[in-house]
Amino acid sequence: MGWLGPEEWSALMLSLRVSFWATVVSLPFGVFVAYALARWRFPGRPILNGLVHLPLILPPVVTGYLLLMTFGTQGPVGSLLAQVGIVFAFRWTGAALAAGIMAFPLMVRAIRLSIEAVDPKLEQAGATLGAPRPLVFLTVTLPMILPGIIAGGILGFAKAMGEFGATITFVSNIPGQTQTLPSAVYAFLQVPGGEPAALRLVIVSIVVAMGALLLSEVVGRRAAARVAGT
Amino acid sequence: MGWLGPEEWSALMLSLRVSFWATVVSLPFGVFVAYALARWRFPGRPILNGLVHLPLILPPVVTGYLLLMTFGTQGPVGSLLAQVGIVFAFRWTGAALAAGIMAFPLMVRAIRLSIEAVDPKLEQAGATLGAPRPLVFLTVTLPMILPGIIAGGILGFAKAMGEFGATITFVSNIPGQTQTLPSAVYAFLQVPGGEPAALRLVIVSIVVAMGALLLSEVVGRRAAARVAGT
Amino acid sequence: RASADEVLVFAAASLKTALDRIAAEFGAASGHEVTVSYAGSSVLARQIQLGAPAHLFLSANREWMDVLEADGRIDPGTRVDLLGNSLVLIGGPNADPVETMGPGFDLMARLGGGRLAMALVDAVPAGIYGKAALEHFGLWAKVKDSVAQTDNVRAALALVASGAAPLGIVYASDAMAEGRVQVIGRFPAGSHPPIVYPAAAIVNGPAAALEFLAFLQGDAAQDVFLEQGFTLPGE
């Protein structure tokens, strides 16, 4: 794309990579947490629920700061993980972590709503046919909530594509490594006359996210039709 | 609350006011758009869907900037509305507009999922009993999606409480008028020694948002039980 | 005395601590009420461009003031360079001081594979000045791939404070109050373009705005700024 400079191009590719992995890795956790919140009654439930929503409520900068304190090289979790070779600080993986955490509440909510819409009577039917709980989940619940998972995943992806505050605070902006599209947009907006360049990048991210949304509509509708049984 | 200074206190009150109105005013639109997206097939549907999601995808600063260009005193819509006495720019109403727009995609998604979970067969039953479409909506669909609307509303409220980028870009950070909690947090974080004050405000906003979430769980569960019929 | 006026000031967020105090003093002394909206200079400048009801603008850099001047949004006669600042190299609590900040300084060795935290080097003033200083000493080319850029200088400070980055370049005023970092070197004034915080009144403002602008240049106000680590322009 001659339209984008090499640095912008690499920011786009990085944003895609970050958002993709943020979504893919956090989705299973999202499904698990959504299921726990939807179907189980346990003492820590309100706390878990609150925790999940925290990134939504907090200004992103605060989330980024908390991430830095926790997952930074000196942070309690970060230093532990560093011993097994997992480093987030200043890596694209950190950007993915930040994006994933910011997108998490959105995914969980979408998936949770779709789980709550599954008639427990069908799950009971699965149990009477000999399927243990986890397999009932895999064979009945999961396929039925697929549209919700797809919707939640794409929503998370879109959110991850737009995430900025937490990412830059946590992993800063290193061209080629952690400089995502929104960071680039932000940088352009800081200097007088940077608007056209920013606009160009904004259009790129809109196109990408809209593409994802359209895709999710199509895939989601097909999945829903499958579930509705037509 | 002696714990909060007068300016912080006013930021909290303003945040509550802004989020409340942002939620209350945008909720009916949210329900309408969600219904349209869930149940109608019309040519502009993908575009509407994309438009609704835009605030989620764009970095908030960009959204704020676009709002400023559009609804500012010199913007095309802003100048028009100013003639009928409606001003958003640099007023708390503008903060509410920004918060509402940022929260809109979340509300719409939550409500849309719950609409899609309503069995159209029940709506058909309503029609055979003589209820025209709008009344079927009011008497069947709406009560059944109440949990989704509550969930979506509270989600929107929580999001509005945490909204920062678009707000500060659109209506600036004027104490008592447009300075919401997150903007105040931001300001404190920009100066040496501001962290304790910022932390105090973060805790306040967590408490408020968690309270709202807990409330939504309780109300939502009661509404869901009503709908499930127990 | 003229009736009490309300003055709305748009100011760079880094001025908050000092300006809050000065505004309170001015309010007590004059009876006018000063309200300050703190945000990034670029955001504020755009808002003023698009008709924000501000009366005074305190920018963290010259470019945005120039833009407003060119647009005719400020009264050029009132524009002053209100404050200055200096650039420092910071490190963790155990970092050794730099003996001579100059071309011979082996910044890469001091980073030890870690990152140098700076504000965005092409967009945010502190980053722009820092990059200029490093270029001045011929260090930029070597170090540029090790730089971690943040959206504002406070975030760069936080990277060093949290230990994520061993070194960072920030304003002296920022480094002052953070206990977890220490200044290990100072960039001489000549190594980068002068760091200036210009101030000006927006056109058609109330007289009280000019009063406050004058007050900002008075001794009482200047003392507060100095106390917060700012310098006076031209020093």
Added chain:
Amino acid sequence: MSLSVKLSHRLPDMELDVAFDAPPGVTVLFGRSGSGKTTIVNAVAGLLRPDAGRVAVGDWVLFDTERGRWLPPHRRRLGYIFQEGRLFPHLTVRQNLAYGGWFAPRGAHRENRDKVVEMLGIGHLLDRRPALLSGGEKQRVAIGRALLASPQLILADEPLAALDDARKAEILPYFERLRDEVSVPILYVTHSAAEVARLATSVVALQDGKAVRHGPAAEVLSDPAVAPAGVRAVGAVLQARVHAHHADGLTELEAGGDHLFLPRIPHRPGETVRIRIAAQEVILANRKPDGLSALNVLQGTVLGIRSGEGPGAIVSVQTRAGMILARITRRSSEALGLRQGMKCHAVIKTVAIAPEDIGGRVIDT
């Protein structure tokens, strides 16, 4: 008012193509599972838009593809009892019942709610929500909801399938009353031959989306060619007056001078009732039998003998009480030497006239 239906519609696996006029009263759609009954009912209700066709109640055209007319469901004034209940889960039973009334036009004839509630035995459920009801309870509420919507056209898709016999026996008379008193056409889907025989004014026998037979109930049902379970439902309907209740628990009826005994029924002496005598319950004799446990022996004349492909034959016998149908084997028919015009005796067991076959009211014909 009569209902006229003409529909054609392509389903993935089947071509639906039917046309029938349903005279006032109950028209039963009868046919195997999957033959298209629900599809037809949905098209009449406006829930399915068929490829082509026309549906009208009297002069009131509900839709007509040729003239481009299409009334949406809510303007068709329906009372649709769905195969799966479809109660509103968020409303109490009381509110479910009231629902149709909220939208009924002012001045429309309204059923008395309390009466319907009592008849359906759902008085104690009024404040519950549907999720807490048993299968049969749900269906009873669904029936009530449809009846209370002041419908101009009643659609019932296997409304009684989930109910126990006793409850069926209680609710059937209500449909009879609707049929007899109100001029609302009723389209009724059922698999139960007893219900068909009891309720049907006319029957449409369906097979693979086509109406294979269509006409008055007795005619269609006595046609051995109508495959599915039809033959067991053949029977004659007699009108009789309650003569006396006896101490041993029997009620004596009088019809055209003949007397019939059956287990006690609740009607008062002098009242007129309608009883169905299933053809297969009738034994014929060529001379007056005695020493039999059967108390009812009616003398009559053979009107006709009609035999299909199977081993059976339907013999119609004119008695003073009315025409009686008997289903016997062709072998017996030959052994007895039955032929038209011959005198014979119809033997009917008292207990064979079951309560569910006794209608409380009479068609005004």
Added chain:
Amino acid sequence: MSLSVKLSHRLPDMELDVAFDAPPGVTVLFGRSGSGKTTIVNAVAGLLRPDAGRVAVGDWVLFDTERGRWLPPHRRRLGYIFQEGRLFPHLTVRQNLAYGGWFAPRGAHRENRDKVVEMLGIGHLLDRRPALLSGGEKQRVAIGRALLASPQLILADEPLAALDDARKAEILPYFERLRDEVSVPILYVTHSAAEVARLATSVVALQDGKAVRHGPAAEVLSDPAVAPAGVRAVGAVLQARVHAHHADGLTELEAGGDHLFLPRIPHRPGETVRIRIAAQEVILANRKPDGLSALNVLQGTVLGIRSGEGPGAIVSVQTRAGMILARITRRSSEALGLRQGMKCHAVIKTVAIAPEDIGGRVIDT
């Protein structure tokens, strides 16, 4: 293997409190809508955790509140046919049928899928999803799904209610075969007296959550005190051998030297069949009747007369073919002077022995 059930559970409106032993074969739960049948079945399945009780199949305890034992549903090896189908909407019919097999233990007895599919007439539906099935089609798939899960215990909640008579007649033998061949206990809920009479080994009559009567089918059903529609279902079961098929469409059976005629059945000469003769279809005579259309007249001796509160009496008659029950009025009984030990003749119409009452196989007793 026998099923033993003991449950007590408080529902908001009702106190469920039952205890019964279900011998091998089919135990029918019988009772009015809302009497607690589904609740009991759910408790046996483990879908509802009752306040107290014990359920065991043979020695295998499914739960026992006293010993704190509780097997989750998936370990109970059930085949549960739900009142509302509950097919998996996201799976095709084929996959729905296969579902239970995915979790059945290796080496478990497996029904032959193709046979079940053919019996249920769902071969052409295998690739469809449930949303596109008619009500009866859904229920047939649900039956198949349960049968193919290699169950140790079959629970059937009104499995045939949504089916047409012909289909019922096709599927009933399958339940009979299950009852007779496999030693799996079957708990069966139905409102249909014909199904009860045909299938039930024992019957539990429920009222308001209590078992008001419980015992062998014939006993419970011939008890006039068992309110709901029970009496019409009383009948005797005879074993007979197919003797010959006649050209006029009749099949001749032989039982203990007596010969019985009925409409052609598909069994080969020499095969043994089980036929049910409903008590209300039998007429008694105190001397051999002639000139009657009924072809079957069996001579026998009155074993006993049992009368309830109503006008009827159940007379048991020992014939060479086996014991036959007749439901007649007390008045007739007196008129004929029936008493124990007396010789009499049982008259049975040929056509009254309907296909649905003929079982293909015999209990090995």
